[in-house]
Amino acid sequence: MKIRVIVSALLLAFSSALLAQAAAPVAGEEAAKVVASGMVPDEGSRAAILGKLRDVYGAANVVDRLEVGGVVPPPNWTENVSKILNSNLKQVHKGQMQVNGTQVAIRGNVANEALRQQVVSDMATALNPTYTVDNGLAVAGASAQTVLDKTLSNRVVEFESGAATLTPVGRTILDEMAGAIKQIGTPRVQVIGHTDSSGNRVANVALSLARANTVRAYLVEKGIPVDSLSTVGSGPDHPVTSNETPEGRAKNRRIEFHLAN
Numbered sequence: 001m002k003i004r005v006i007v008s009a010l011l012l013a014f015s016s017a018l019l020a021q022a023a024a025p026v027a028g029e030e031a032a033k034v035v036a037s038g039m040v041p042d043e044g045s046r047a048a049i050l051g052k053l054r055d056v057y058g059a060a061n062v063v064d065r066l067e068v069g070g071v072v073p074p075p076n077w078t079e080n081v082s083k084i085l086n087s088n089l090k091q092v093h094k095g096q097m098q099v100n101g102t103q104v105a106i107r108g109n110v111a112n113e114a115l116r117q118q119v120v121s122d123m124a125t126a127l128n129p130t131y132t133v134d135n136g137l138a139v140a141g142a143s144a145q146t147v148l149d150k151t152l153s154n155r156v157v158e159f160e161s162g163a164a165t166l167t168p169v170g171r172t173i174l175d176e177m178a179g180a181i182k183q184i185g186t187p188r189v190q191v192i193g194h195t196d197s198s199g200n201r202v203a204n205v206a207l208s209l210a211r212a213n214t215v216r217a218y219l220v221e222k223g224i225p226v227d228s229l230s231t232v233g234s235g236p237d238h239p240v241t242s243n244e245t246p247e248g249r250a251k252n253r254r255i256e257f258h259l260a261n
Contacts, residue, residue, distance in 0.1 A: 037065030052085035151180040164210035178222035188260035196249035209233025
């Protein structure tokens with residue numbers, strides 16, 4: 001989804017309506033376009049904002065919902081807003097930017113930490129010193145990891161006792177995980193197998209790797225490219241709780257999914 005823009009003398013936002021009369025979510029073709037809506041002080045401001053957005057995204061990708069009048073902007077508001085409507089915004093996905101008076105807040109996903117800092121630094125440099133910029137950008141990988149973690153939701157991918165054969169419950173969880181991996185764009189994912197501390201460590205490491213390989217094979221069957229998945233067998237070396245109780249050992253026998261570098 002491209003950025004959705006809402007503009008007023010006090011507010012500029014991407015991807016959701018934040019005016020008092022908040023607009024409904026963008027649907028259909030507009031979800032893939034830049035939608036500019038809200039109030040601007042005059043026709044000159046409207047033309048300047050739309051012109052900058054069209055320069056950045058292309059005229060065909062900008063939807064105009066702007067209204068003129070009813071707001072009093074801070075001095076040089078249009079000039080300052082125009083400065084931050086630049087190609088840097090194309091680095092932000094599923095984003096949102098608010099300009100409330102001279103306070104700017106930006107949200108959304110970027111590819112890496114260096115870009116997260118650069119986008120905001122360039123904005124601050126372009127604006128006059130009376131403006132402040134709140135950096136709410138997130139590295140996309142962190143968001144993707146959150147999707148994986150929420151999908152697993154502290155559940156255990158179950159196997160038959162002492163074996164690398166999935167149970168029906170385990171397969172159900174992996175069906176959901178395959179959907180989650182596709183949802184976040186099929187990044188490289190490391191599948192990590194763990195066991196409890198019972199028995200021989202070497203055998204446990206081998207079993208944990210075998211189970212991780214079973215998970216990878218199942219996900220491949222569900223349409224995840226094999227080269228997107230790597231496996232590790234950690235055996236009993238990284239428990240999440242004590243192995244002293246049956247409940248603890250059950251929690252330690254687990255599969256984890258981590259975004260790979």
